[in-house]
Amino acid sequence: xxxxxxxxxxxxxxxxxxxxxxxxxxxxxxxxxxxxxxxxxxxxxxxxxxxxxxxxxxxxxxxxxxxxxxxxxxxxxxxxxxxxxxxxxxxxxxxxxxxxxxxxxxxxxxxxxxxxxxxxxxxxxxxxxxxxxxxxxxxxxxxxxxxxxxxxxxxxxxxxxxxxxxxxxxxxxxxxxxxxxxxxxxxxxxxxxxxxxxxxxxxxxxxxxxxxxxxxxxxxxxxxxxxxxxxxxxxxxxxxxxxxxxxxxxxxxxxxxxxxxxxxxxxxxxxx
Amino acid sequence: xxxxxxxxxxxxxxxxxxxxxxxxxxxxxxxxxxxxxxxxxxxxxxxxxxxxxxxxxxxxxxxxxxxxxxxxxxxxxxxxxxxxxxxxxxxxxxxxxxxxxxxxxxxxxxxxxxxxxxxxxxxxxxxxxxxxxxxxxxxxxxxxxxxxxxxxxxxxxxxxxxxxxxxxxxxxxxxxxxxxxxxxxxxxxxxxxxxxxxxxxxxxxxxxxxxxxxxxxxxxxxxxxxxxxxxxxxxxxxxxxxxxxxxxxxxxxxxxxxxxxxxxxxxxxxxxxx
Numbered sequence: 210x211x212x213x214x215x216x217x218x219x220x221x222x223x224x225x226x227x228x229x230x231x232x233x234x235x236x237x238x239x240x241x242x243x244x245x246x247x248x249x250x251x252x253x254x255x256x257x258x259x260x261x262x263x264x265x266x267x268x269x270x271x272x273x274x275x276x277x278x279x280x281x282x283x284x285x286x287x288x289x290x291x292x293x294x295x296x297x298x299x300x301x302x303x304x305x306x307x308x309x310x311x312x313x314x315x316x317x318x319x320x321x322x323x324x325x326x327x328x329x330x331x332x333x334x335x336x337x338x339x340x341x342x343x344x345x346x347x348x349x350x351x352x353x354x355x356x357x358x359x360x361x362x363x364x365x366x367x368x369x370x371x372x373x374x375x376x377x378x379x380x381x382x383x384x385x386x387x388x389x390x391x392x393x394x395x396x397x398x399x400x401x402x403x404x405x406x407x408x409x410x411x412x413x414x415x416x417x418x419x420x421x422x423x424x425x426x427x428x429x430x431x432x433x434x435x436x437x438x439x440x441x442x443x444x445x446x447x448x449x450x451x452x453x454x455x456x457x458x459x460x461x462x463x464x465x466x467x468x469x470x471x472x473x474x475x476x477x478x479x480x481x
Numbered sequence: 482x483x484x485x486x487x488x489x490x491x492x493x494x495x496x497x498x499x500x501x502x503x504x505x506x507x508x509x510x511x512x513x514x515x516x517x518x519x520x521x522x523x524x525x526x527x528x529x530x531x532x533x534x535x536x537x538x539x540x541x542x543x544x545x546x547x548x549x550x551x552x553x554x555x556x557x558x559x560x561x562x563x564x565x566x567x568x569x570x571x572x573x574x575x576x577x578x579x580x581x582x583x584x585x586x587x588x589x590x591x592x593x594x595x596x597x598x599x600x601x602x603x604x605x606x607x608x609x610x611x612x613x614x615x616x617x618x619x620x621x622x623x624x625x626x627x628x629x630x631x632x633x634x635x636x637x638x639x640x641x642x643x644x645x646x647x648x649x650x651x652x653x654x655x656x657x658x659x660x661x662x663x664x665x666x667x668x669x670x671x672x673x674x675x676x677x678x679x680x681x682x683x684x685x686x687x688x689x690x691x692x693x694x695x696x697x698x699x700x701x702x703x704x705x706x707x708x709x710x711x712x713x714x715x716x717x718x719x720x721x722x723x724x725x726x727x728x729x730x731x732x733x734x735x736x737x738x739x740x741x742x743x744x745x746x747x748x749x750x751x752x753x754x755x
Binding site: 316382 | 482483484512583584586587588589619620643646647650654655679682683685686689690754755
């Protein structure tokens with residue numbers, strides 16, 4: 210049993226993300242804590258040109274509270290229907306501070322890539338999601354838009370210790386997936402994946418997974434990763450990132466961004 | 482199956498760490514890799530190095546290798562007798578922190594002696610090399626006293642900071658067979674009130690993971706009295722976080738866990754991010 214958080218914008222709830230989070234909660238026989246975030250402290254200059262149809266701008270405090278209450282009810286009912294025990298944390302303040310504090314006392318945090326507390330539409334992943342990835346004190350899963358299940362696991366391995374750290378954390382959190390097909394995908398031809406290390410990582414993986422495979426990507430990493438994952442379904446991608454700066458570099462390099470935008474796969478990321 | 486790095490230097494075979502290993506293997510089979518280093522005794526090396534002929538140095542190195550060979554043989558014999566799945570690192574080498582770091586990268590836990598680790602260099606633990614090992618480790622490390630026999634309870638040093646929660650989580654992940662033991666979370670601060678940082682979130686997390694939980698605030702100077710307080714906690718293990726790689730030495734200098742390590746009172750589980 211784990212403590213799993215689902216990050217929810219109290220005013221914009223996403224049913225598909227709840228569905229994914231319930232799957233993960235059921236898989237690990239965990240309670241799902243919906244963290245309803247509301248940004249009540251900052252005022253942003255509104256930009257009418259880029260506001261979505263479902264925008265909550267211009268609503269009074271009471272109207273916003275009514276929407277939040279409705280969404281909390283929706284979350285509770287959705288969990289109940291999927292036989293998942295739910296609890297609610299309602300955090301009002303600076304969303305990033307709230308979620309980082311919550312993550313210190315959690316095993317896993319699930320978030321949709323586009324969740325944002327800005328009124329202007331952002332890309333995916335949003336600035337808020339990037340901040341969460343950089344500062345969260347537990348691993349994060351970026352939820353896909355739609356989802357059928359996890360049959361395969363792909364460990365994206367670039368030879369770094371943070372990639373190994375991510376593999377370990379994923380393995381500890383999901384012992385229920387130890388019978389799934391696991392692929393160690395070497396994604397960096399310049400990696401320090403030396404002759405001496407290769408047997409070690411294989412040995413470690415074999416001690417945790419029964420069905421283990423290795424594949425090596427050659428050529429441009431981003432392109433090859435994209436080609437490799439574009440048509441894949443029902444798998445989860447596990448990646449590491451090292452510290453705050455590396456998370457931003459990680460996204461600039463666009464590996465995770467590309468996978469997120471083009472493949473609709475869940476991505477497990479943790480930084481060491 | 483968890484992979485465990487069993488660390489030994491020279492002839493300082495860690496009997497307590499091996500008992501700890503047997504205890505783990507009895508609850509859930511483990512796979513152990515023995516990592517053996519030649520003893521670190523600079524004083525002896527320096528003295529023979531001054532002699533203008535090679536033979537004393539060569540002889541000393543041969544004796545050291547013989548000690549390591551014997552430790553490896555003991556390890557293999559004991560693993561076979563305890564039905565523990567094992568392998569032995571075949572390198573003959575002196576203590577190199579980077580080698581240790583790489584071994585721990587591909588292990589779930591490392592175990593070593595709380596008393597004997599590199600004691601040829603210094604018997605006052607944590608000595609400089611133990612501090613280096615803890616700083617470089619890429620998996621949690623369990624330091625085990627030589628008289629270790631039983632584990633009946635877990636003490637968790639909580640300070641409200643992310644480092645102590647990181648250690649607590651890693652403990653739950655890598656030693657799930659121990660989470661059913663009685664767990665006592667201890668917050669130590671010399672102040673009058675009963676406040677504990679983020680107590681509600683801490684309780685919520687802990688109740689999910691532990692069967693039997695107590696939370697205690699101790700109102701004394703941790704550095705002076707914590708080790709004495711643990712004397713009543715027979716057969717316990719202390720779970721303690723530490724700061725990042727760059728400041729783990731500071732942690733070891735100032736933390737109350739240091740005194741427990743120094744006194745070899747109980748096993749100490751230490752985990753930190755690199």
